[in-house]
Amino acid sequence: MNRTGSRSSGRPTLTEVALQAGVSPITASRALRGVASVAPELVTRVQEAAARLGYVTNPAARALASAQGHSVVVLVPSLSNHLFIEPLEAIHEVLRPRGLEVLIGNYHYDPVEEEKLIRNYLAYQPRGLLLTGFDRTDAARQLLAASGVPRVHMMELDPAGSVPSVGFSQHAAGAAAARHLLAAGRKCLGYVAAQLDPRALARGEGFREVLRAAGCYDPSLDVLDPQPSSVGLGARQFRKLLARRPEVDGLFFCNDDLAQGALFEAQRLGIAIPQRISVLGFNDLPGSAHTVPRLTSIQTPRAAVGRQAATLLLGLLDGRSQPTCVDLGFELVSRESV
Amino acid sequence: MNRTGSRSSGRPTLTEVALQAGVSPITASRALRGVASVAPELVTRVQEAAARLGYVTNPAARALASAQGHSVVVLVPSLSNHLFIEPLEAIHEVLRPRGLEVLIGNYHYDPVEEEKLIRNYLAYQPRGLLLTGFDRTDAARQLLAASGVPRVHMMELDPAGSVPSVGFSQHAAGAAAARHLLAAGRKCLGYVAAQLDPRALARGEGFREVLRAAGCYDPSLDVLDPQPSSVGLGARQFRKLLARRPEVDGLFFCNDDLAQGALFEAQRLGIAIPQRISVLGFNDLPGSAHTVPRLTSIQTPRAAVGRQAATLLLGLLDGRSQPTCVDLGFELVSRESV
DNA sequence: CTGAAAGCGCTTACAG
DNA sequence: CTGAAAGCGCTTACAG
Structure with missing residues (x-):
């Protein structure tokens, strides 16, 4: 089989799972992905075989075959000032249960670095993009538009109202x-x-x-x-x-x-x-x-911004929602210093 | 050509770059990866063609073909307490110039979550792993050992001295x-x-x-x-x-x-x-x-820990260095409160 | 120094 | 509801 060559990764493959379950690789693939059309009995058989072998889908193969990554890229201007950690955590909480990998890019408040990150991460064919604000290079804007990848902007509200955004004024x-x-x-x-x-x-x-x-x-x-x-x-x-x-x-x-x-x-x-x-x-x-x-x-509603932005993106991916502008507001907390 | 089917990603491929440069895809691949054996003239021709087309390597295809990801996974117990941000940034600075993607996993101080992350990220066939400390589930330990992926532990020193570690006592x-x-x-x-x-x-x-x-x-x-x-x-x-x-x-x-x-x-x-x-x-x-x-x-030498851990890992990958235990020490800063 | 062939491990149409 | 064939875009041996 394929396993002879030194090119194999050594980890169990879908084909081996299928063999164990007595089905074809396609059926195994469908069963594991939860495609509806598979007989319930086969699904359990495949799942058991996968569990037995410790099978984990090879993300590279999956991405290549489907011409789609299973990731969402989040680009933030900084990690060090703590501001963007909370949205990031909230985004994870929404996206991980849906099987989406979250890729974090930090561009250190540098638009040129952000542009590089966009170019790089677009190669991963992400399902969606979560961006911070609207201030970026023209090249970055063009890359984004040309890619056609759904995106939601965070922290600021789209002045025009045409691009999905979640934040506050x-x-x-x-x-x-x-x-x-x-x-x-x-x-x-x-x-x-x-x-x-x-x-x-x-x-x-x-x-x-x-x-x-x-x-x-x-x-x-x-x-x-x-x-x-x-x-x-x-x-x-x-x-x-x-x-x-x-x-x-x-x-x-x-x-x-x-x-x-x-x-x-x-x-x-x-x-x-x-x-x-x-x-x-x-x-x-x-x-x-x-x-x-x-x-x-x-x-400021930092966690809520992340949560809502991720949720809105999910809606966009499923075709459930339209691009909108979500204003989460802010609240003045009066203590002793004023 | 391949571009007809709806399965194509739409982005330029290596083959198209090769065509433009008048070489075979293999040569184009080698030129872009900087493999030494390519004639300098061909290298520039390929690079120019790639630039002209806006070619970016498809990471999924590359990972699949080489049975190797181009990423290093960093697992930290937290992002919110600011402690692990500095090592993370330093790791990026060392690894990115080498073309390695840094994947960040946050397990929220939960060993079970860390185990899940390890299982998941191992599927990406990362080149290396950067882990925090030595406290993890037995299953996680086994996964790590079985994977054979080089790793460096951060923040704590290996008591036994057999696993590479960078930190302080x-x-x-x-x-x-x-x-x-x-x-x-x-x-x-x-x-x-x-x-x-x-x-x-x-x-x-x-x-x-x-x-x-x-x-x-x-x-x-x-x-x-x-x-x-x-x-x-x-x-x-x-x-x-x-x-x-x-x-x-x-x-x-x-x-x-x-x-x-x-x-x-x-x-x-x-x-x-x-x-x-x-x-x-x-x-x-x-x-x-x-x-x-x-x-x-x-x-505590947080940035230095990240920098050195990443550097040590790079050495391990190149076969340049042996597993060692790097003690970076700490320094008591005397101000007014003692 | 360069290339034709084969293969990585999946999924997408296309049948039935 | 299930499967055989083809293909995703690269890189690995193997030749020459």
Whole structure:
């Protein structure tokens, strides 16, 4: 048989399972895949044979024969800031039970790296794609369109509404932040952002718009730093901003780690939060509920985004659902720092 | 040609590249893979043809034909506690340039889930495996041994020294923690651990051993909680322990997030750190350098573990290196909390 | 240094 | 409901 040549993998094949079960390989294949048309008795016979031999489908052979991978590719801009871990876990939970492998690509906030990942992963003929936001190279856009692979975008809402997306309005979140600070009686407000991805920028837009409408927008109070977000950076930016503009009385941080750093630094500087300055975070990261003072933040539906995006993709694959735009909203969690 | 049938993937194939370049598919294959024996002129011709057509190798076909995947599987117990992100990134950096795909499996600290992942991923015929620690089911052990796939274990050192491993001695780290606290003049010491994976347990052993030798080990001062590690849990455990044993004067936490929680809670309780209680963390997570007071912690070589493990695996694949045990050590970072 | 033949382990039409 | 034939797109020996 085939097993003689050194090219065989050594693992049991479908043909061997079929032999044991006394059926043809095609029937064995159908039985294992749960194709309806197989006699129940044969199904159990095949399943037993497979179990006995410890048979596991060779994914390469399956993908080659069916011209379809059994994977869904998820592309995220980062793994290190914890933000994308929760969607990732939720995606796994939805997709794994359906027999779909989840391939994770991290492009480190670099559109060129994302384009490479898209090119590479498309070779795997994935069933679907889960992407972050809408900001990518033209080449990447073309690759995606040409591939025809169903996809859902996460974290941002499609402005046009034509591409399936699951997330919330970053702009509205920024606006809500400004309104909350204004409602707390603060007047001299700044936005402190790092990384400066499209979402942080959109929140800044929303924030500014409200301030402008309230007649208290001061561009010199904004701090936009392209460096990765971190506790240390938050502390540094807080100190610098305060030295420069001691009259500031409210700060919106684009991520909780920055805000936590500001809280630490304020304590070192002897600046009372929120008495002298209100501090508002974003994302409500683990730990923010326990800082001193407890951080007021905007909770984002990260796990829900992953879950819904995966579910929507599944619907698209089955032809059950239409491309839609799912707005999951956000929630301001009021604690002690504003 | 083949392209007529609906079974084709629609993407350009090696054969088409070969046609364009005026060579046989085999030569095209060799040229693209960088097999030495191809005439330089043909190599460039093939590469140009491939570029022109936008050819990307079909990984399924390649894996099937070569009875070898081009992936390395990395299995980690968690993604959410940030600990395993750095090794993962480092592994990517080493393996991707070599054309190896990195498949990530997260088993959520569940050996049964790890066993399933091993079974599944082995079907991909990975070139190598990167595993976390040595604690797994017997079935998993057998699968690994039977597969013959080269592997390197991370984070712990192989006690026997026969299996390749890269990490540091968890036991020694625990002992170092105890010595540091003792050297600071503390006598009433406890170990606060969560998750209770084998590594946290090993650190506890090392910690206890030193205390015992110093004649001040008190088992009732240890807090071992199987829940996931978090800032909130650290705060809770700190408060409870303090209510129960107000005389405690030094605490070693199995992870920095717990220690950070304790710092917050101490502040709320008005307990001076380190004057009344020394707090020692573990892992030196981002943020720990900025807490109030700044957290003294034990820095672990997480990125280096990933980098070295991947490098060692590469050596194993090339037959360049022998299985060895690489001890990367750890470093106590003295700040303000002890 | 290059190539014709065969095969990797599945699944897709096509029959019956 | 079941199966024989062909094919997915590569690479492995084997020649020359």
